[in-house]
Amino acid sequence: ELLFRLCDRSGMVCVPAVQFAGPLPELEALRQTGGNEAAGLEPLGPDGRTWMGRTGGQTASGVYYNALDERVQRAMIAVVGELAERYGRHASFGGVAVQLSPESYALLPDETCSLDDITFGKFLADTKLQLPASIEPLHVARWNYLRQPGPDRTWLAWRAAKMAAFYRQLRGEIDRHRNGAKLYLTTA
Numbered sequence: 248e249l250l251f252r253l254c255d256r257s258g259m260v261c262v263p264a265v266q267f268a269g270p271l272p273e274l275e276a277l278r279q280t281g282g283n284e285a286a287g288l289e290p291l292g293p294d295g296r297t298w299m300g301r302t303g304g305q306t307a308s309g310v311y312y313n314a315l316d317e318r319v320q321r322a323m324i325a326v327v328g329e330l331a332e333r334y335g336r337h338a339s340f341g342g343v344a345v346q347l348s349p350e351s352y353a354l355l356p357d358e359t360c361s362l363d364d365i366t367f368g369k370f371l372a373d374t375k376l377q378l379p380a381s382i383e384p385l386h387v388a389r390w391n392y393l394r395q396p397g398p399d400r401t402w403l404a405w406r407a408a409k410m411a412a413f414y415r416q417l418r419g420e421i422d423r424h425r426n427g428a429k430l431y432l433t434t435a
Contacts, residue, residue: 290355320416342428343421370402378392
């Protein structure tokens with residue numbers, strides 16, 4: 248609040264930044280519950296493990312959540328919306344920056360993530376594709392299917408479209424609180 252007041256007086260623009268690299272309480276409550284409630288929250292890879300599980304999860308930041316999951320997106324939109332609501336009345340408020348880094352779940356870590364039942368099921372439904380029958384474990388079968396020339400491009404395009412739609416929702420949430428304010432996606 249003080250920083251915004253100082254920027255208001257100085258005629259400067261202030262853009263608060265968030266880096267989604269730590270747990271969010273509402274999502275952690277679901278994740279801790281486990282079972283069907285937690286399905287799709289974490290980005291599963293072809294080995295059936297989460298990103299945090301594959302990297303050891305020893306750090307305080309990381310890809311905790313699957314950015315393609317609607318609950319994760321809603322929680323992130325709420326964080327950005329809270330910033331815009333709280334500070335959007337200031338003349339210096341220029342928008343909100345979301346920092347995109349390898350440790351952030353505002354960005355998908357790689358093409359091997361999000362092979363969980365929920366996300367992959369939405370992909371198949373949206374694209375009208377079918378996973379061929381296989382004797383391999385399900386996550387391996389999904390990854391092997393996506394490595395083929397046709398499905399691989401469709402998977403990447405679908406994920407990109409979902410993330411672009413999510414970023415548009417973030418921008419819309421900011422604009423709802425302050426017309427003309429912007430969403431900035433920053434890289435390290």
